[in-house]
Amino acid sequence: MKRIITTIVILVVVAGGIYFILTNNKKKNNAKTAIVAQSGGKIVVRTAKVEKKAVNLDFSTNGTFQPNQELNFLSENPGRVTAIYVKEGSRVRKGQILAKVDAEIINTDRETAQANYQNAVKDLERYQSSFSTGGVTQQQLDQAKLTANTAKLRLQASRRRVSDTNIKSPIDGIVNKKYIEVGAFVTGQGTQLFQLVDVSKLKLDVNVNESQVALLKMGDKVDIKSSVFPSDDFSGKITFIAALADNSLNFPIEIQVDNNHKNTLKAGMYGTAVFKFPKQDPTISIPRGAFVGSVSSNQVYVVVSGNKAQLRKVVAGRILGDRVEILDGLKEGETVITSGQINLSEGAEIEAVK
Numbered sequence: 001m002k003r004i005i006t007t008i009v010i011l012v013v014v015a016g017g018i019y020f021i022l023t024n025n026k027k028k029n030n031a032k033t034a035i036v037a038q039s040g041g042k043i044v045v046r047t048a049k050v051e052k053k054a055v056n057l058d059f060s061t062n063g064t065f066q067p068n069q070e071l072n073f074l075s076e077n078p079g080r081v082t083a084i085y086v087k088e089g090s091r092v093r094k095g096q097i098l099a100k101v102d103a104e105i106i107n108t109d110r111e112t113a114q115a116n117y118q119n120a121v122k123d124l125e126r127y128q129s130s131f132s133t134g135g136v137t138q139q140q141l142d143q144a145k146l147t148a149n150t151a152k153l154r155l156q157a158s159r160r161r162v163s164d165t166n167i168k169s170p171i172d173g174i175v176n177k178k179y180i181e182v183g184a185f186v187t188g189q190g191t192q193l194f195q196l197v198d199v200s201k202l203k204l205d206v207n208v209n210e211s212q213v214a215l216l217k218m219g220d221k222v223d224i225k226s227s228v229f230p231s232d233d234f235s236g237k238i239t240f241i242a243a244l245a246d247n248s249l250n251f252p253i254e255i256q257v258d259n260n261h262k263n264t265l266k267a268g269m270y271g272t273a274v275f276k277f278p279k280q281d282p283t284i285s286i287p288r289g290a291f292v293g294s295v296s297s298n299q300v301y302v303v304v305s306g307n308k309a310q311l312r313k314v315v316a317g318r319i320l321g322d323r324v325e326i327l328d329g330l331k332e333g334e335t336v337i338t339s340g341q342i343n344l345s346e347g348a349e350i351e352a353v354k
Contacts, residue, residue, distance in 0.1 A: 092169045180193050
């Protein structure tokens, strides 16, 4: 019984909702019908004046600061960590020793390579001496030269491995993370040791649309603002402009920002790029919605003879926000139709409503 009552209540609520929606739609349709009736059967449209306005091309867009360089530093040789000379947050220079790995095995390899090279050099000297007296053939001498050269290369490689036991920073930057401790064993290539970042300069990654990217070029100066330091003015320049739009039809832009201000920006903070352009002369423009179909159609309806629609071909220029620049086809003071074009035909009588 309780379930039946619940079902009945739900049906009543649903029926009430449907009745409300139908009643509301009827009111809207009656209002539209009243407008058409008042217009005497004319097609109801909205209109706007063709105006000459000053063009402001300035715009701003937000992005995230990225480090100039970011490096996850990996080990090259196996061994046990015997010393660490830096800590997280330490500022380091290129070539500075960050840590040291036990080189006992690698030193043994180097000594063996050194001995093999010395023996190969002595053998080569003997072969060269014997060759001058006819004691050995040219082939034997060439083989001795090859052996000596191979031993030399192996010695150079072992010396390089010994040098690599002193782990050196490949860039100027800051130790953001330290992944090893003294006594830990690194297994060779692929063991992560440090994360190094260079924030002496930052990169601000932003996206701009097609009309904005057309105004930009490499090397352009850009004003940068930070919400963290609102009273400070930073500067940057464009170092990358994507040649291909992303899936949202925006173009990625990269701006290099100097980070030598008293308040140091950090990678991961938000920033705003402010693009400024010279003042433009006033130009004729119309609302974007005035075009039949889309801006690319280059067709609009113009009100002529007081209450008739005339289809006119125009030449569209720049898209300026919600307005479009008109290079040819319209004059200042004319009236264009901004909505209701789907019902229009050449010479149709219209009634403009507010």
